[in-house]
Amino acid sequence: MTDLDIAEVAQRAGVPASTLRFYEEKGLIASVGRRGLRRQYDPGVLERLALIAMGRTAGFSLDEIAHMLAPDGQPRIDREMLAAKADELDRKIRELAVLRDSLRHAAACPAPSHMECPTFRRLLKAAVSRKRAHPWGTSPYRQELNG
Template identity: 75%
Template structure:
């Protein structure tokens, strides 16, 4: 297979050379030698870097990602770990969706003051009780959107 120096790997992968050196120090990737003063990698490192980038985007730590590779360098990914991370991402998405919906409501609320808005008061109450940390996001959304609130009329009305 073709060999690429660290500059070529950085250009093709989008990862700075300093990151590549750090990944090598952590054992995530391995150079095959040197060409002058530059580290040289097998071209297959690009696929491995793509897997690392995907893991980072999903929220895995570098230590968790390191465990996803067998000693021979091949991926060894536990599907249960992936399913658990997907569930974690679903919970985060639900929480952020509830927060976003609250912010949108506050931005478009027709009440003269946010403190006069029943929906905003419920958001405050949920936040004060720690609901955003303790209760699932669906519960926070349910509390904020329960009957008795009002629909915002237009953005920027308040």
């Protein structure tokens, strides 16, 4: 297969050309040359871009992803790092599930006003304490919703 023009790579990968140039500046991808003013890429860049997209979707930073991509194009993925990210995603999923349940409760609460609902007031209190005590940490909502 022949080299791909930057516009074709952008279209196939679903990212703007500016993202490709940025990734190249960060060392995540490399062009193989130019045809006129347009960068050319090896077709293998599409697989590398898919790995980058997967890493971004999982919440890895570009620097973390850069460490997972060897210059030869082969991934060198740290399994412990993957396991830690999976654990982090599990925590986030639990937190989002609690938030979903809280919203469902608020939507279906029979109290005349949400401020008259004891469960809703506990949720508000938990939200305030969470911001003070755990700005980036785990959620106390579950125990408040069930309490």
